[in-house]
Amino acid sequence: MARYILGRLLSLLFVVWVVSMITFSLMHAVPGGPFDEDKQPLPPAAKANILRKYGLDKPVWQQYLNYMNNAVRFDFGIPYQQPTTTVAELISHTWKTTAQVGVMTLLLAFTLGITLGVISAYNQNSWIDSAVTFLAMLGVTLPSFVLAILLIFIFAVRLDWLPMRGWGDSACLVGNYFCTDWILPVIAYALAPSAIIARYTRASIVDVIRSDYVRTARAKGLNERMVMVRHVFRNALIPMVTVLGPIIPDLMTGSIFIESTFSIPGLGKFFVTSTFNRDYPMIMAIAFLISLVWGLVYLLTDIAYTWIDPRVRLGGEGG
């Protein structure tokens, strides 16, 4: 197992390196640069000054090598959008907020999704099942930013029950945590993933609940709770983990729509603004972050299989 994990981590590093090369090449292939010529063209000397200031006057391969030379020391440069800080500081500062949003959303999405999925599967083909299916469809089809605006309009503008923006700026339960301004963005962000989780949970459980071993367990007199927990749920977890695992990095890296609409100062907006502003250091750092997070989550997913199902072996371990 340790050898397998080490191998996966090394291959992840290789993936990150390939991602860095592709990202670096693509971003330099796109026209424009970290300067504006919205009104009139910059005089050649002025443009040359700007390119020199950002190190963009060197050949692309040299820029890449310089960048990677610093990146391996965790020095990702200075963001053009906020030149008074570093990329690492900016990301660690903003990702903290994004991660909080992500964690709360994950908790709500998984709790709600799994609960609804189990209820739906257990009451298959009943009105409860239909209602949950309808809600799931709504969750998947309604864009999060539309739901966000709707929630703001109802609960913040019309009813004035909840704040319409911010994160940790309103009344909180514990310090700056569990605040009223967390409620609307988490609900808006969690609806779609909870709908997906509910659907996959239902499908997975319905599949397992019809199995011979479940029928056998019941026939042997096991009570229903034990049947569901020990046999049904446990076996339904493997396909669920496969499908639902990727939701985690998706939520943990932020949503530009949710953060923008609720004015949450997270990492989400930089995904878009870095590209539009040709903020090359930020683009590269974000590409690193995303590929690392996704790679690590896939690894954790694979490890989780072994815990859920002891029959699963990783990396050719003997059975």
Add this chain to the structure above:
Amino acid sequence: MNKLVNSQRSRWYSLVVPLLVIFSLLLGACQAPAAPAPAADAPAATEAPAEEAAAPADAMTTIYGTKLPDDAAPYEEQVLHLACDNGSSATTFDFTVAVYNRYCLADLFQDTLIDLDKDFNVVPASAESWEVADDGVTWTFHIKPGLQWSDGTPLTAYDWEATYRYAADPEHAWDFTWFYAGVIKNWDEVVAGEVPVEELGVVAVDDLTLQIITKDLFPPLPGMMKFSFVMQKKAMEEHGPYYNNDPATSVSAGPFMLESFEEGKKIVVVANPNYKGFRQPRLQRLEGIFMSTSTMFAAFQNGEIDEMGYGALSPADFELVLSDPVMSQNYLRHFGDFRTDYLVMDTYTEPFNNLDVRKAFAHAFDREAIIKNVYTEIKALPAYSMLMPGFPSSDVDGKLKEYQNFDCDLAKQHLSDAGFPGGEGFPKLEMWLRGENPTRMAVYQAVAASIAECLSVEIEISNKDRKVYMDALNADPTQIVFGAVDYGMDFLDPVNMLGIWLSTGRHSWKNDEFDNLVIDAGKIVDDPVKRDQMFREAERILVDDVGGIFVAHEWQGDLFQPYVQGDSFREPDSNGVSGQHWGNDWIWGNKYIAKH
């Protein structure tokens, strides 16, 4: 049993140990490397050192000792809440640091040398007077005595000298250097690193005398000084150019000073007790709240912000505003920066190197109908030329309309004369748009559809990334065969708006007569009538030779809560237009909150 326990223990370790390894990697990755010595502290929710503000004599008196209007709320309630776009990319409060990346509530920490009144006349601000020497190139600005920074340091001409040297410094690589290119003596040479900054034609003669030497005769220079935002020389030397990002190091010579700054959350500025300029504010505090443009109108309706710009109002929001009896009275439309939307063509290559083709396109769509039905009259008026009516030397009588008016039969005739009868054989075109918002996209789609229908040609729309578009437009030769763009003034003079059409400008069109007229008119100092005539003739050539096809002149505007008052924007100008006029910074000394 032991086997079971061992198996469980093994699974436990196989999960926990890798988790510990991975989390420690993540923690290590999150370690920030040693930061470079920052010029200013990183933005954080910090507070300014307590200032000894003058206590108002009573509730209706400002800290400057001036009485509030009779209908005003008490001074402690003179707080204005504004929306800041959380999607914008901002790095500084200072114009000279980065023009296109300024935070909202920027430009309040200094007064420029001149201001513009509601009729766009150049009036004194930090400079109480100015004159040009007999040589026509040496301009002397006399700084008003007694002006100071919020830390008590006098505001002097040396601050402006240092600011302009910083702006031209090639190490700074300012994004706005084009503005003074060819205007200020040695500007181009300093930017190119050919001469030292000390030889720049901006010289502090003494504390209260600033000289600006132009390269050639340039009468519009005083108007250009609307952009003479100054930074404190001392602060730049001690804390670097980002000194205003931190309340602890921020200094202001303007009506407001920075009290607190929470990046992405809120900016708070308060009335500067040491301000001695021309616009002592009635407001005691401004709060800029970061939010998405999509929620600004909801925040306005909720009473969380007191005013908002037209750009954040969607077409649906506009309908609501105009149908509401209160909001419709409080949406104040104004000229803005006299922005004109127009189509551009590469007139050096086919098919637009043929004047008949250009004339065909110019006559092929009905601007009036498109404005009425797509743009709406609250937002624009039809354009048949570059200068919006109200701009100096603009065509207010409609004399230029005939050159680009809607006449489909005439358009078809021109296309036929060009060798494409009924559109036969005419190449398919792609109209490039510059990252346009949905409203402008709809307008250009209507324009393209109208042209296509009238001339039986094929036009596709492609809404490009803004930088991709500008890169293609500014390329030499241009890479845009057919596109749409807009331009708003930088200073109030035809040489600015018409100057972009010079053969050395950003568009692929050349007309020597036009060039000569604009360049020569730009140098005329003492014959305003002749100057005006020359600019009018130049514009006539531009529309007749179809250098560009003009679509709309934009109205800009702001929506106010009814209790936001001040005759600086509530009372109309000499054209009957009210609203917050571009360049009229006196607004910030006049605006107040009425009782409500």
